Amino acid sequence: MMSEGEPTTAAWYVTNGERVVGPIETGALVHAVAIGCVAESCRVWNEDAPGWRALDTIREIRALGRARATRGDDWVPSETWKPGGGPQAATLRASVWMDDAADESEVVTLALQAMMLETRATIGFAHRPRRVLGELETRAVFGDGGQGQLGESVAGDDHAIRIARRGVAVLEVGENQPRSPSGRFGGVPVRGLALAPVYLGGKLVSIIEIAKTGHPFRKGDLDWMRAVTRAAAQRMAS
Structure with a gap:
């Protein structure tokens, strides 16, 4: 063996x-x-x-x-996937995505890509605080159905965003479940919603939001998103 x-x-x-x-x-x-x-x-x-x-x-x-x-049985590993190793190995693998980032903005964009491709999400957003007011603005969009959100402000009373500020959250979207405003997804029906905050020195740098239309997110997706946020913070601090 x-x-x-x-x-x-x-x-x-x-x-x-x-x-x-x-x-x-x-x-x-x-x-x-x-x-x-x-x-x-x-x-x-x-x-x-x-x-x-x-x-x-x-x-x-x-x-x-x-x-x-x-x-999930339909998951296909990306080229960067390696087996085992626990959280530290996952963070190291996630850091590969951020190697070529030139600044903080690129780190956030690449973190969004890493989360989407590894979890096979359908739509993804990177929300970042505005310099003056501190409210969130959508700075990056990937996938179909959300392009109209680019540059838009995120509602201050968005329940999912408030939850995400406290840590990585995976929400099953359905009856009596918190969800983001439907306009953010262009009317696309969403089965699963996952959000991950990226902090640097206690300061919120971004909230990454990804969604699936086919089925909810799974535990492995949550673990990967945590690894990406750790890798992104390490890259920005370096």
């Missing part, structure tokens, strides 16, 4: 019992499994193995299964 120290670039051969393909590096194999090109019933072999073995004996494949248990 693969040990924890075995390199993730190992070359694997894969068989479905009828034909063999390979060699395939571990990262490519994980992606192939994630998008359904390699069935979970396939078996694998590499030069260090005594024989063919089950696909889920590979550590990264098991990690993919755990990630899908929290993020």
